[in-house]
Amino acid sequence: MTFVPNRRRALSAAFSLAVAFAAPMAHAQAFPSKPITIVVAYPAGGDTDVLARVLADKLTTRLGQPVVVDNRTGGAGTIGTGYVAKARADGYTLLLAPNTIAITPHVLKGVTGAAIDPAAELTSIAQLGSQSLFVVAATSVGVSNVKELVARIKEGKVTSYASPGNGSPMHILGELFDRAAGVKLTQIPYRGSAPAVADLVGGQLPMMYSTLGPVAPHIKSGKLVALGVADSKRSPFLPDVPTLAEQGFKGAEVGAWQALMGPKGMPAEVVQLLNRHVNEILKMPDVIARMDGVALTPVGGDPATLSKLVASDYARYARLVSEFGIKAD
Incomplete structure (x- = not known):
């Protein structure tokens, strides 16, 4: 009988220790408990x-x-x-x-x-x-591939491009493309893709670099043409569009x-x-x-x-x- 209180204290201590160890686990398992x-x-x-x-x-x-x-x-x-x-x-x-x-x-x-x-x-x-980035031009420019686009640039018939903003992946691609093609285009930065695409379709600008989503409807309608993809392989969404490297412009992958x-x-x-x-x-x-x-x-x-x-x-x-x-x- 004299050992019962000690036993109770031991059991109580063991229970407290178990609860202490279980608390963090229960907290982790409870995630998420709020929005x-x-x-x-x-x-x-x-x-x-x-x-x-x-x-x-x-x-x-x-x-x-x-x-x-x-x-x-x-x-x-x-x-x-x-x-x-x-x-x-x-x-x-x-x-x-x-x-x-x-x-x-x-x-x-x-x-x-x-x-x-x-x-x-x-x-x-x-x-x-x-997402892949594409070189996209207005159909009115009259080109069907990147080599033809570069020829227009060197003739002075294409001098600028639209981007969704300074420092965007599209701007980076523009700089890399200029270096790969040996040309220099003027970037026209917009606040997002939507207004850039609107001006491209409207004829205010000849070309832009873009993900496919914002330009896809206009490519489908024939107002825009995708000339190349800035990736190591072709996009599954436009498999007929060759990469820039395939067309002879290496080092412009973004x-x-x-x-x-x-x-x-x-x-x-x-x-x-x-x-x-x-x-x-x-x-x-x-x-x-x-x-x-x-x-x-x-x-x-x-x-x-x-x-x-x-x-x-x-x-x-x-x-x-x-x-x-x-x-x-």
């Missing part, structure tokens, strides 16, 4: 926004909590990116971003709050998709990608949970169909692979922005 926000640093309606809303809808069903999209625009994407970088790293504030996230910090170097290194200041969760990221220091178990769901979502036929609509190829993969891609692009674009002297508008 999740996916920040998009660009206006509604663009490729990034469309993808974010598709993903939010699927995650809402799978996670059992509302997943909402928050468009925090401005500062060439730095406002939304900075917001997420400073958010609590608990998985409830995420960022869906295009690869401009690896370019903009170099273009806006010296601007307060803009120099965010995505490889060091954000957590990689999963790459969502990839692609676009979309990725899901979060604040630095997110719990590994939360990252893995989100990564698993994203990879499964990207295999859904209806999601693939929606991505096809904006010419996005599903990619997926693990967080480490995305981290390497982000770091590699960040370093590459640092060199190119410096080399070409690209600065903010």
Whole structure:
């Protein structure tokens, strides 16, 4: 009988210890216990926004909590990116971003709050998709391939191109194309693809560099023609359009990608949970169909692979922005 109190104390201590160890596990298993926000640093309606809303809808069903999209625009994407970088790293504030996230910090170097290194200041969760960039011309220019376009440029009949903004992947491609072709075109930067495409179709400009989504309807209608793709291989969305390298213009490869990221220091178990769901979502036929609509190829993969891609692009674009002297508008 004299040992009963000691036994009770031992059992009580053991129970308390078990609860203490179980608490963090229970907390991790409870994610998510409240709504999740996916920040998009660009206006509604663009490729990034469309993808974010598709993903939010699927995650809402799978996670059992509302997943909402928050468009925090401005500062060439730095406002939304900075917001997420400073958010609590608990998985409830995420960022869906295009690869401009690896370019903009170099273009806006010296601007307060803009120099965010995505490889060091954000957590990689999963790459969502990839997009090819195309050389597109107005049909009125009268060319059917890149060699003919370059001939028009050297004759002085084509002197400028439209881009969705300084420091965009399209601007980078413009500089690389000039070097590969031995020409010099004047960039006309717009605030996004939509107004650039409108002026191209309207005849104010002869050509532009673009992802396929914004120009696809006009290519189909015959008002625009895709002359080349700036990728290592042909696009499955326009397989008859040869790459720039195939046409003799090497060294002008620039692609676009979309990725899901979060604040630095997110719990590994939360990252893995989100990564698993994203990879499964990207295999859904209806999601693939929606991505096809904006010419996005599903990619997926693990967080480490995305981290390497982000770091590699960040370093590459640092060199190119410096080399070409690209600065903010």
